[in-house]
Amino acid sequence: MSDKKINFSFRERLNNVIGGNHHNYCYQCGACVAVCPAARFSDDFNPRNIMLQTLLGNEEELVGADSIIWKCTNCYSCYERCPQDVRPVEVIIALKNICKEDGVLPPNVDKYSETIVKTGRSVVITSTVSRRRKDLGLPELKDLPVDELQKIIE
Amino acid sequence: MAEKIRVAPFWGCMIPVKYPQMELSVRKTMEPIGVELVDLDGFTCCPDPIYFKARDKIEWLTIAARNLCIAEEAGLDVITMCSGCTSTLQEARFMLAEDANLKDRVNEKLKKIGKEYKGTGKVKHIVVMMRDDLGIERVKASVKRPLTGLKVGIHYGCHLLKPSQIMAIDDADYPSLLENLTQAMGATALTHVEKLLCCGKGCMDDDMPLKMTYEIFESMESVGADCMGLICPTCFNSFDMGQILIARKMNREFNLPVIYFCQLLGLAQGFSPEEVGLHLHRIKIDKIMEIISQPKKVKEAV
Numbered sequence: 495m496s497d498k499k500i501n502f503s504f505r506e507r508l509n510n511v512i513g514g515n516h517h518n519y520c521y522q523c524g525a526c527v528a529v530c531p532a533a534r535f536s537d538d539f540n541p542r543n544i545m546l547q548t549l550l551g552n553e554e555e556l557v558g559a560d561s562i563i564w565k566c567t568n569c570y571s572c573y574e575r576c577p578q579d580v581r582p583v584e585v586i587i588a589l590k591n592i593c594k595e596d597g598v599l600p601p602n603v604d605k606y607s608e609t610i611v612k613t614g615r616s617v618v619i620t621s622t623v624s625r626r627r628k629d630l631g632l633p634e635l636k637d638l639p640v641d642e643l644q645k646i647i648e
Numbered sequence: 649m650a651e652k653i654r655v656a657p658f659w660g661c662m663i664p665v666k667y668p669q670m671e672l673s674v675r676k677t678m679e680p681i682g683v684e685l686v687d688l689d690g691f692t693c694c695p696d697p698i699y700f701k702a703r704d705k706i707e708w709l710t711i712a713a714r715n716l717c718i719a720e721e722a723g724l725d726v727i728t729m730c731s732g733c734t735s736t737l738q739e740a741r742f743m744l745a746e747d748a749n750l751k752d753r754v755n756e757k758l759k760k761i762g763k764e765y766k767g768t769g770k771v772k773h774i775v776v777m778m779r780d781d782l783g784i785e786r787v788k789a790s791v792k793r794p795l796t797g798l799k800v801g802i803h804y805g806c807h808l809l810k811p812s813q814i815m816a817i818d819d820a821d822y823p824s825l826l827e828n829l830t831q832a833m834g835a836t837a838l839t840h841v842e843k844l845l846c847c848g849k850g851c852m853d854d855d856m857p858l859k860m861t862y863e864i865f866e867s868m869e870s871v872g873a874d875c876m877g878l879i880c881p882t883c884f885n886s887f888d889m890g891q892i893l894i895a896r897k898m899n900r901e902f903n904l905p906v907i908y909f910c911q912l913l914g915l916a917q918g919f920s921p922e923e924v925g926l927h928l929h930r931i932k933i934d935k936i937m938e939i940i941s942q943p944k945k946v947k948e949a950v
Contacts, residue, residue, distance in 0.1 A: 511705070512705040512706065512709075512743075512750075513705065531845060531846045531848070531851075531860060532851055532853075532856065535848075535855075535856045535859045535860060536853065536856055564852040565851055565852060565853050565856065566850070566851065567806075567846045567848055567849075567850045567851040567856075567860075568697065568698045568806070568850035568851075569806040569810070569846035569850070570806055570807065570810035570811050571806070571810060571846075573810065573811040573813075574810045574811050574812060574820050581811075587701055587702055587705065588705070590702035590703075591702065591703070591704055591705055593702075594702070594703050594704060599702070599703065600852065602852075603699045603702055603703070603852075604703075606696075606699045606700075607695075607699055607700045607702075607703040610692070610693045610695050610696070610700055610711075614692035614693060615661040615665065615692070615693050616661040616662070616693045616695070616696055616699075616700075617661045617662060617665040617666055618665075619665055623665050623666075623668075626668055626928075627664070627668050630668055630669065630672050630925060631672075632664075632668055632671060632672060632675070633687075635664055635665070636689070638690070638691075638692050639690055639692070640692075642690075642714065642761045643692055643711060643714070645760045645761055646710050646711065646714060646757045646758060646760060646761060647704075647707040647710060647711065647757070
C-alpha cells in the first residue's frame with residue numbers, strides 16, 4: 495500500500511459542486527470502463543481510475559492543466575450503466591467546473607463558452623451564413639437578448 | 649383531418665447557423681403531417697451540454713431555465729431538433745423538478761429579468777414528438793414517394809437516449825424509435841453493431857473522434873447501408889465532414905451520404921433533394937436518388 499494520504503479537503507470541495515458528491519458511492523467495479531468509448535479508443539482514459547483518483551482526492555492529476563478528464567466523450571454510457579448511481583460523467587463535469595474556478599479551462603472551451611455569453615449563440619453568424627439562409631428562403635437570424643443572459647449569470 | 653399540433657421549435661445554434669438545410673427540412677415536412685411551428689423570440693443557446701456545462705453547472709442550468717420560461721409563458725411545448733439541446737433542456741427540467749433548493753437558487757437569478765421557472769412545459773426531440781404526439785401512422789400517411797429499397801444505417805447518437813432515467817423515451821440498449829420511423833417512410837432500417845457508438849465530437853483528442861467515426865462507418869458498410877440516418881447536427885458534423893477527413897488522413901473512402909431524419913422524411917413526402925437542402929452536404933446523395941427513383945415493382949396478386 496502507498497503511504498500517500500487521502501486529500502479530504504479536495505473531496506469536500508468536489509462534494510460542493512453539483513453532481514460531485516456522487517463520487518463517494520463508487521465501489522470500483524469497472525462497469526463504466528466496459529461501456530466507455532474513450533476507454534475503448536485510447537490507452538490512457540479510464541473512468542474507473544478517474545473515480546479512484548477522486549476518492550483519493552488526487553487534485554493535481556484531476557484538475558491540473560493537462561488532466562485526462564477532457565478526453566471524456568460526454569456520451570453518458572457510464573451514467574446509464576453504473577450500479578451505484580455515481581454518474582461518472584457528471585463527476586467529471588464537476589471536476590471541469592473546478593478547473594474553471596481555478597482558471598485552467600482549456601482555451602478552446604473558455605472561448606466557446608464566452609461566445610455564448612457574448613452573442614447568445616455557440617456559433618458565430620457570418621455573411622456566408624446569412625446569404626445561405628436567404629438562398630434557402632429561411633428567416634433572417636435576429637440578435638439575441640444577451641443583456642438578459644449576462645444579468646442572470648453575473 | 650386530424651387536429652393540428654402547435655409547438656415551439658427550439659432551433660439551437662448548430663442547425664440555423666451551420667446546417668440551415670436541417671431547419672429547412674423541418675419547416676417543409678411538418679406542415680404535411682399537421683404540426684404548426686410557432687417561432688418564439690428570445691431563445692438563446694440551450695446552452696450546450698458539453699463545453700458550457702463544463703464551465704459552470706449553475707450558469708448552464710439558469711440559462712436553460714430561462715429558455716424554458718419563454719415557452720412556458722407562451723403556453724407551448726418545446727420541440728428540439730438537436731440531441732444536445734434535447735439533453736440540456738430535458739436535464740434542466742429533471743434537475744429543477746428533483747431539487748427544490750436548486751430551483752429556488754435558479755429562480756432567484758431569473759427574478760433579475762422578471763422571469764420565474766415553473767416547470768409546466770414539456771421538451772421533446774422532433775422524432776419523439778412524431779411518435780408520441782402524432783403517431784407513426786400520421787407520418788406514414790404523409791408519404792407520397794415511399795423510400796422503397798433504401799437501406800438506412802441508423803445512428804442514434806448519445807443524448808437522445810441517455811441517461812434513460814432523465815430522457816425516458818426509449819430503451820437505451822435496444823431502442824426502436826428510429827427504426828419504426830424509417831419503416832414508416834418505406835425504407836429499410838438496418839441495425840449494425842456500432843449503432844449506439846458515440847460520434848466522438850465531445851472528446852478533446854486529435855485521433856479518437858475520427859477512430860470512432862471510422863468504426864461506425866465500417867459497421868454500416870458491412871451490413872450494406874446506402875446511407876446513414878441521424879437526428880443530431882453535431883453527429884452530422886462528425887460524419888459528413890468526418891468522411892472527408894478519414895479519406896485524407898486514413899486513406900479510406902466510405903462515401904456514404906449522411907441524412908438528417910427530416911430530410912429523409914422530406915424525400916418520402918416527395919420533395920426534391922434541393923428542397924430539403926441535401927445539395928449542401930459534402931457526401932453527395934446521387935446514389936440514393938437512383939434507388940428511390942426506380943419504378944416500384946407492383947406486387948403480384950397471389
